[in-house]
Amino acid sequence: MYLHIVEDLKTTIIERFPEISEEEVNISSPPDLRFGDIAVPLFVLAKKLGVSFSGIGEKIIGVIRDLSYIDRAELVGGYLNLFLKRNLYARETLIEIFSKKEKYGSVGLGKEKKALIEHTSINPNASPHVGRARNAMIGDSLSRLLKFEGYDTEVHYYVNDMGRQIGLLVLIADELEGLDFNGILDAYVKANRRAEEDEEFAKRGYDLLAKMEEGDEETRKKFYRVTELCLQGQLEVLKRLGVEYNCFDRESSFLHSEELEKVLNVLREKGALFVDEEGRLTVDLSKLGYSQEEGRYFVLRRANGSSMYGYRDLAYTIYKGKRGSDVNLIVLGEDHKLYAQQLELILKSAGYSSPECVFYSYILLKEGKMSTRQGNVVLLSDFLDKASELALQKVKQQCVELSENEQKLIAEKIAVSAIRFAVLKVSPTKNVVFDYDSALSFEGDTGPYLQYGCARIKSILRKYGKDIGDEIGEDFSIKTDDEWIVVRRLSEFPEVVVNSLVQRNPAIVANYALELVRRFTTFYHNCPVLQAEEEALKYSRLQLCKATLQTLENALSLLGIPVLERM
RNA sequence: GCGCCCGUAGCUCAGUAGGAUAGAGCAACGGCCUUCUAAGCCGUGGGUCGUGCGUUCGAGUCGCACCGGGCGCGCCA
Numbered sequence: 302m303y304l305h306i307v308e309d310l311k312t313t314i315i316e317r318f319p320e321i322s323e324e325e326v327n328i329s330s331p332p333d334l335r336f337g338d339i340a341v342p343l344f345v346l347a348k349k350l351g352v353s354f355s356g357i358g359e360k361i362i363g364v365i366r367d368l369s370y371i372d373r374a375e376l377v378g379g380y381l382n383l384f385l386k387r388n389l390y391a392r393e394t395l396i397e398i399f400s401k402k403e404k405y406g407s408v409g410l411g412k413e414k415k416a417l418i419e420h421t422s423i424n425p426n427a428s429p430h431v432g433r434a435r436n437a438m439i440g441d442s443l444s445r446l447l448k449f450e451g452y453d454t455e456v457h458y459y460v461n462d463m464g465r466q467i468g469l470l471v472l473i474a475d476e477l478e479g480l481d482f483n484g485i486l487d488a489y490v491k492a493n494r495r496a497e498e499d500e501e502f503a504k505r506g507y508d509l510l511a512k513m514e515e516g517d518e519e520t521r522k523k524f525y526r527v528t529e530l531c532l533q534g535q536l537e538v539l540k541r542l543g544v545e546y547n548c549f550d551r552e553s554s555f556l557h558s559e560e561l562e563k564v565l566n567v568l569r570e571k572g573a574l575f576v577d578e579e580g581r582l583t584v585d586l587s588k589l590g591y592s593q594e595e596g597r598y599f600v601l602r603r604a605n606g607s608s609m610y611g612y613r614d615l616a617y618t619i620y621k622g623k624r625g626s627d628v629n630l631i632v633l634g635e636d637h638k639l640y641a642q643q644l645e646l647i648l649k650s651a652g653y654s655s656p657e658c659v660f661y662s663y664i665l666l667k668e669g670k671m672s673t674r675q676g677n678v679v680l681l682s683d684f685l686d687k688a689s690e691l692a693l694q695k696v697k698q699q700c701v702e703l704s705e706n707e708q709k710l711i712a713e714k715i716a717v718s719a720i721r722f723a724v725l726k727v728s729p730t731k732n733v734v735f736d737y738d739s740a741l742s743f744e745g746d747t748g749p750y751l752q753y754g755c756a757r758i759k760s761i762l763r764k765y766g767k768d769i770g771d772e773i774g775e776d777f778s779i780k781t782d783d784e785w786i787v788v789r790r791l792s793e794f795p796e797v798v799v800n801s802l803v804q805r806n807p808a809i810v811a812n813y814a815l816e817l818v819r820r821f822t823t824f825y826h827n828c829p830v831l832q833a834e835e836e837a838l839k840y841s842r843l844q845l846c847k848a849t850l851q852t853l854e855n856a857l858s859l860l861g862i863p864v865l866e867r868m
Numbered sequence: 869g870c871g872c873c874c875g876u877a878g879c880u881c882a883g884u885a886g887g888a889u890a891g892a893g894c895a896a897c898g899g900c901c902u903u904c905u906a907a908g909c910c911g912u913g914g915g916u917c918g919u920g921c922g923u924u925c926g927a928g929u930c931g932c933a934c935c936g937g938g939c940g941c942g943c944c945a
Contacts (some may be wrong), residue, residue: 324885332888341889344925378888379925425943464945506944551945581943595870595941597924610945634937638872662938670938695907715907727881732875732938734880736894743907745893753907761904788941793884800884805879812882812892819892822908831904846904868907 302394302406302791306339306370306385314341317364321346324818334782336787337375339381344379354379362854363752387788390855394792398848399771404449406794406855410802411452415637417624418444419656420632421539421546422459425531426470426489428482429538430678431720431735432664437726438861439661440632441544445859450802452628457545459617462528462553464610468506469496471520474527482534485527511607514556524553527817539684542717543861550617556608556614560623560653565653580604586643589650596639599647611644617642622654629656630805634663659731659805667736668754679737681720688716688741689692695743700867715868716865718748721762721862746815748862754818756868760849761830762843762867769840769847776837784825784845791852798859807860814856821849 312835314326322807331340348358358376363370365383368614370393372386398405398492423433440456447454461467467493474480476489489496494501513520532549568574583601584791601612621629633641638660645655671678693712699709707714723740727733743749762769771795794813801809830846833839 309924312885327885327887329887332890337887340888342926344887348925378890422945461945466944546891577942583942591869594940598942599944602913605943607943609943614945635873637940637945639940640945660873666939667879676873691909699905699907723880731881732874739880739894745907747893747907749907750893753905757905757908764904797884804885808882809884812884815882815892826909829904852893867905 302397302401303789306797308429309368310339310341310365311609312355312367313368314361316496316854317360318346318350321349325349325550331380331382334786336377338385339383341381341383342379343381364443373725376634387785388777390792391779391785391788392773392777394788395773395777395844395848396771398791398851399743399773402851405796405851405859407451408450408795408799410450411447411628411800412452414452415625416447416454416628416630417457417626417656418447418454418628418630418632419457419459419621420444420630421544422461422533424461424464425465425528425535427531429535429681430671431681431684431724432564432623432678433540434681434720435661435664435724435729435733436543436634437539437542437544438633438721439729439807440723441542441861442810442859443630443632443659443802445861446798446802446807446810447628447797449855449859455624455626455675456546457548457550458552459619460549462524462551463510463613465506465510466493466550467524468510468513469486469493469503471523471527472502472506472509475523480527480530482530486529487533507603507607508728511605513553513606517524521553521660538685541685541713542681542721543863550620552610552613552617555613555616555620558619561612562620564615564619564651564653571650572641573650575604576795584643584647586646587647591646596643596762599643613641614644616748618648618655621656622648625714630659631656632659632661632793635660651806655843659729659803662732664724664733664735667734674747679735680715684720684740685713685716688719689713690788691741692716692719692743692749696868701720703867711865711868714865715743715749715752717868718752718857718862719743721860722748722751722811725807725860726815728806728808749868751818751853751857751862752865752868754821755864756866758821758846759866760831760852762830762850765843769843774837774840774843777841779839779845780822780838780840781828783820783827785844786819786820786843787824787835790820791848794841794852794856801859810856810859814853814860817849817853817856821853 310328311326323347327342329339329340343354343357347354355376358381362374370386370390372384375382383427411751421437423429444454444456470489473492474487513524540851571588573585575583578582581600581604584599586599587597600609602608641658647657694713696708696712830842833842857864
């Protein structure tokens, strides 16, 4: 509804004043309800046409007066403030929500289109910590946005089942028999420490890698066993968060690729490929237009012939590119920026496209950086356990009538919402300081607050007992500002979803959801629903509750936050 | 040193393609549970939007410089 009106206003104004371009017509929201619902700043228009604010303002009023949803217009300073017909607007908004239901908010941006997104792709050597999980949560939320907008979406997870660290891990796993997922983190730390101290051990790691790459069956099996064990453990934790994938691509299957050979030939032709003094096969990016000295060289193969991560990743990136997606995304930590740039440059030189990168900054602890080596990490599973336990205490008080099992399920969902919202509400490019205690508090701007808002609505609907129809009756009405503010916000959801997806930033939806709940809660406190003065008003408010719940459910599902019946 | 990202209240963050008096939460203080879930609500205090120039009718938002933090810069992934 909101998008409609903005478009409508723009075209109406442009049609009347052909000398004004579309970019010059700016529609904005007034800071306060008494300035109306929609504002048209007149500064640019007045200047362009060489008339006064009131001159242009009156003319615009003249052309938009006939638009059915405009109640009245006021000129204040350089603004033309428009007041909407509340009942009409609310009616249209609710009709749209009730007819689209779980699709409300989608404008079908991805209709008939394909999308591919790769995210998380953690090294199979440790239990994911909250910092790494930022990748998963952002990626998962973007996947949900893509699907919601109608994209046929593939979610890829790149299994880094090769490389130096995995080589070392396999070595040590051989020594420590019966290693389980929990033992891996320990083993990984041990392996790395030992490699630093013991050159012989480190060399054995590289040798093992080379053997793996040559295709030795026994070695391949060993690698597979260790990495699969770790991968499944990681996926289990991620699944607790509601994060899932539909394509797993093993790095070890990208050791050879015809396309990559083509790329290498192009590099040779351009004189960008050479063997350096240490015997490594290296790309000189300056031959491809790279202008800095720093990061100029990109090593493809070690002196012993084994491939580097980047080599395999080139093949993998080409593979993903060939899947013919209209959108090709990858979620990466900011530490990969230069690397991604280098990769893109190489692929571009041979005519291949690269994925669009969504970078996110690190999550820091109050004590400083998270570091697996120093044990200064918040493990995702630990956090979820702790949060779930705390939530359970509260649920036991609040939901006495439920079975212990049901209580536990609720507590777990509260824990998930706490972590997901804490991470997703912050824009990806920002460093976040993760405060363990406030993430566990469940009060204020938190996931549980959102769930609480939903649970309250559900409670009202449950108490009402009967189904609430989708038909908006003749006597439907919006009486108070509090109701109106909710309606306005509901109507803006489709625009929010588009912004969030286009800007590749789930935080936009997260903050929208927060604001919607806050506004609903104000309404909730000021306007009795079941005890409303008259029957018609009661039903109007019930329908508003239902519409709010639907919108909230849609928003929360984009964030992967579960909605609860009660809590 | 070079490159990219960030800098908004004591703390954690919003701020909608430059627009009207800069907003939340936490922490502090004061109120509200015989009324739809108090994981809530209302109120008070708290800001030269890192600093300085500049562009503009108008800058937290755009440009430049500086300061501070994060990340990266050839056998890690």
